[in-house]
Amino acid sequence: MAIIIRLDRVMADRKMSLNELSELVGISNVNLSKLKTGKASAIRFSTLNAICRALNCQPGDVIEYTEDEGSPEGSD
Template identity: 55%
Template structure:
């Protein structure tokens, strides 16, 4: 997937544990783990909003676009 979730990095920078963030967000540790480990297929804007509020950050601090290597090979473009 081209979207990478850097939630774990932001949590380290903000010195917040998974337990504390899950409690602030009102989500299970399991769901938070899915987000942190890039296993999520989607995220609600309301959840992203609450994460940003709890961690005092911007959505771009958490979400990052990285082009897939496969996409470059399949494009047929030559450098």
Template identity: 70%
Template sequence: MAIVVNLDVMMAKRKMSLNELSEKVDITLANLSILKTGKARAVRFSTLEAICKVLECQPGDILEYVAD
């Protein structure tokens, strides 16, 4: 896939666990895990906005395009 999810990198930079992010963003741990592993087929802008707010980052810090 050409879109790489760097959520784990941003979480590590902010020293935040998946459980903590899940609680702050109000998204299930399972859905957040699917997003983190890059297995998600879509992400809502509202979810992306909430993640960026909590992690104090930009969407480009989480999502990256890599040519095949």
């Protein structure tokens, strides 16, 4: 998929651990880890909102789009 999660980068910038962030966001460690490693297939607006509030950043800082070479438009 062409969507990349940059959560680890933002977390490193803010010097925030996974446990700390999961407490602030209000989701489990496991789910946050899934998101960080790109294993989650979707993200709720409420989760994204909580992450942006906790890390004081924009959604674009956490999620990045890169052109997927060789894959047709609209596919993942």
